[in-house]
Amino acid sequence: MEHVLNALDLVTTVSAGISxxxxxxxxxxxxxxxxxxxxxxxxxxxxxxxxxxxxxAITLLLGVYCGSVYGGSISAILINTPGTPQxxxxxFDGFPMVxxxxxxxxxxxxxxxxxxxxxxxCMVLILAAPQLAAIALRFGPIETFALxxxxxxxxxxxSRGSMxxxxxAGVVGLFCATVGADPVTGDxxxxxxxxxxxxxxxxxxxxxxIFALSEVFSxxxxxxxxxxxxxxxxxxxxxxxxxxxxxxxxxFKSCTIGxxxxxxxxxxxxxxxxISYAEAKRSSPRRDKxxxxxxxxxxxxxxxxxxxxxxxxxxxxxxxxxxxxxxxxMMSTMIIHGITPGVRLMVENADTVYACFIALIVINIIMLFxxxxxxxxxxxxxxxxxxxxxxxxxxxxxLGAYGVRGNPFxxxxxxxxxxxxxxxxxxxxxVAPVVIGLVLGPQFxxxxxxxxxxxxxxxxxxxxxxxxxxxxxxxxxILTLPLIRALWRRRRSDGSDQTA
Amino acid sequence: MLKRVAMGFAxxxxxxxASGAAFAFPERPVTLIVPFSAGGxxxxxxxxxQPHFGEALGGDIVVKNxxxxxGTVGAAEAASAGADGYTLGxxxxxxxTIQPHLRQLPYGMDSWEPVCSVTSNPVVLMTQxxxxxxxxxxxxxxxxxxxGDFVYGSSGPGTIPHLAMAxxxxxxxxxxxxxxxxxxxxxMKSMAGGVIQFFADTPVVLSRYDVKPLASFTxxxxxxxxxxxxxxxxxxDLQFSVWRGIFAPKGTPAEAVAKLExxxxxxxxxxxxxEFSAKTNTDILFMDSKGFGDFVKAEFExxxxxxxxxxxxx
Numbered sequence: 001m002e003h004v005l006n007a008l009d010l011v012t013t014v015s016a017g018i019s020x021x022x023x024x025x026x027x028x029x030x031x032x033x034x035x036x037x038x039x040x041x042x043x044x045x046x047x048x049x050x051x052x053x054x055x056x057a058i059t060l061l062l063g064v065y066c067g068s069v070y071g072g073s074i075s076a077i078l079i080n081t082p083g084t085p086q087x088x089x090x091x092f093d094g095f096p097m098v099x100x101x102x103x104x105x106x107x108x109x110x111x112x113x114x115x116x117x118x119x120x121x122c123m124v125l126i127l128a129a130p131q132l133a134a135i136a137l138r139f140g141p142i143e144t145f146a147l148x149x150x151x152x153x154x155x156x157x158x159s160r161g162s163m164x165x166x167x168x169a170g171v172v173g174l175f176c177a178t179v180g181a182d183p184v185t186g187d188x189x190x191x192x193x194x195x196x197x198x199x200x201x202x203x204x205x206x207x208x209x210i211f212a213l214s215e216v217f218s219x220x221x222x223x224x225x226x227x228x229x230x231x232x233x234x235x236x237x238x239x240x241x242x243x244x245x246x247x248x249x250x251x252f253k254s255c256t257i258g259x260x261x262x263x264x265x266x267x268x269x270x271x272x273x274x275i276s277y278a279e280a281k282r283s284s285p286r287r288d289k290x291x292x293x294x295x296x297x298x299x300x301x302x303x304x305x306x307x308x309x310x311x312x313x314x315x316x317x318x319x320x321x322x323x324x325x326x327x328x329x330m331m332s333t334m335i336i337h338g339i340t341p342g343v344r345l346m347v348e349n350a351d352t353v354y355a356c357f358i359a360l361i362v363i364n365i366i367m368l369f370x371x372x373x374x375x376x377x378x379x380x381x382x383x384x385x386x387x388x389x390x391x392x393x394x395x396x397x398x399l400g401a402y403g404v405r406g407n408p409f410x411x412x413x414x415x416x417x418x419x420x421x422x423x424x425x426x427x428x429x430x431v432a433p434v435v436i437g438l439v440l441g442p443q444f445x446x447x448x449x450x451x452x453x454x455x456x457x458x459x460x461x462x463x464x465x466x467x468x469x470x471x472x473x474x475x476x477x478i479l480t481l482p483l484i485r486a487l488w489r490r491r492r493s494d495g496s497d498q499t500a
Numbered sequence: 501m502l503k504r505v506a507m508g509f510a511x512x513x514x515x516x517x518a519s520g521a522a523f524a525f526p527e528r529p530v531t532l533i534v535p536f537s538a539g540g541x542x543x544x545x546x547x548x549x550q551p552h553f554g555e556a557l558g559g560d561i562v563v564k565n566x567x568x569x570x571g572t573v574g575a576a577e578a579a580s581a582g583a584d585g586y587t588l589g590x591x592x593x594x595x596x597t598i599q600p601h602l603r604q605l606p607y608g609m610d611s612w613e614p615v616c617s618v619t620s621n622p623v624v625l626m627t628q629x630x631x632x633x634x635x636x637x638x639x640x641x642x643x644x645x646x647x648g649d650f651v652y653g654s655s656g657p658g659t660i661p662h663l664a665m666a667x668x669x670x671x672x673x674x675x676x677x678x679x680x681x682x683x684x685x686x687x688m689k690s691m692a693g694g695v696i697q698f699f700a701d702t703p704v705v706l707s708r709y710d711v712k713p714l715a716s717f718t719x720x721x722x723x724x725x726x727x728x729x730x731x732x733x734x735x736x737d738l739q740f741s742v743w744r745g746i747f748a749p750k751g752t753p754a755e756a757v758a759k760l761e762x763x764x765x766x767x768x769x770x771x772x773x774x775e776f777s778a779k780t781n782t783d784i785l786f787m788d789s790k791g792f793g794d795f796v797k798a799e800f801e802x803x804x805x806x807x808x809x810x811x812x813x814x
Contacts, residue, residue, distance in 0.1 A: 043539055186658045265685070328540070340707055
């Protein structure tokens, strides 16, 4: 309790308050710009933190982090170009809603789901960080491999139209992930003697190209189609309780998935959003409408990706192990400010840790108000003349792709994947599985090969690990249930035919 | 063609300035290429060093992050930049002396005019805090009794944690498995989860995670770790450090290198950088151009030998 009071003192200063508001605002705006994601937003703010006090510096970055994850969904919904890979799954239902003239409602669903997801994971972080960290430790390479295998099934879940095309796109994504240095031996693969390829294909460059640039290309191609329907009221419309009530199950499930995936180091918000979307697609009562502008899709994706924020801080704060690139940047800021993350952080810097907890809750509430205020401006984007809007998107995409690694080669990758994405759309291939393959690929390969080293190249030995075996069984069930269900239905209808 | 014209132009203008009475450098901002992304360890040191370095040099320093392929993309960019002293690489041990052994790169040992070293941290061998092994002798016995059962981790193939452990394995005549990880933090998760038993890295890791040191890869005992014996004391010739330094492209005029070297020395002695070093447990180590050049060459050869013995050299 004493720590909580001390922490309250730390957070309720003017400078901490300003840094939370400014951080959230900067995060939302940068996150909303296509191509500029959480990492860019954090690195832009990083130099300012050097001269700040400890707690304001951390709260600034926390604000930027949470804000950017939420902000990414705004451009995903309004212009079908996810600002960050995390919000790629939000496009599936967000943009169709805009096409139906329901942009205000889509933004409302996103904002509320994001805030609830964020707050839920704060609670998880505060109440169960040490216990969850202990579970994370039980996830060795073999367990991680089993989990990633399960996550792969979401490729099937989100493949709209032809399943074969979706699976093929997933394989292309997995293949793209193998370009570059071999994670175990360091050998170069598929670089064709061309040096820049040895760095591999950058996720952001590919995502920006295949989602955002290809969207620009197809809009140019369909320019004659005319502008999008204008929103009746350029405002946000928060969903009512009667709309919420049937979706509480999806919401709760998505929050849980997001928090848990966040806890496991090396997975991240994009994975969480895809898994959660696939789960909604599998189990939601409105699953048949998913992908056509059904709020369930937005709730699943947004609650999950924002729930990752608190989850990813569990291993960061409890073990000193950053869950992703974003928490790694935050950790280095703590180190510069004289805080040593790691197993002794909770004991040695309890006040600061509690201050982080309180700040996270406050930031999520700030986000709600900002979403309401800012959406007035955001929906105006839809009234921007299309050529102007598309030109801006192209510039931002290239800026974002270059900004991640400062490597000019990434610009070529973005343009190429823009063309690839356009062709895929033209021929009815879903583009999301490519991104899922690329997101999960490195983890999939690394954990499999680490596991094989440990078991002396025996894959059978993987089944000796109970957690892994459990996950494998679930994976098989997820894959075969639709088949079993279909068979069951056919048999029942056969039976009824005979009696008739 | 355009590049050749530009280089010719640069050479001509350099000849003009050099023939003048005083060598005017720097006349415009100097770019310091960090071959890793913003927010990482090397980036943090470079950005803390930047203002003091700029002040001592009497000009502006711009840090540019070019990440990818274990730092080799950024190093290649620095190596191929105009040799005028306006583009420098802030490189750690890996891209400078390890990666060139592992793969074909557009640069090598001969691509540089070493300017100075900035930091250097020792490396220690460590195991889980609750491990029954308390010394190098314990480790030698336990691992020797069960060859191939123990596992050491690393932060990736061809990193210093990998090289130090591979060399230890060779010198102590032990047989272990190597499980590479993506970065030290992930390896530490495996250590806490019992997947790996041994790891080698800088002492700052000791303060962050539940691990204990068994031996240090240094010539003398590390201040603050006075009870930890050195490999040398135990009779093994194993010395490793994680260092970072500034490299200019080959052919950079000696006057420019001299000015940069002097500014580097002043910056490593500045109060601001010292304060950063104390906060982040980064040990400052300045070596001048000549000394650093010899050191880098020795490191390059040593690492090449280890990689060859480990079967990694291409």
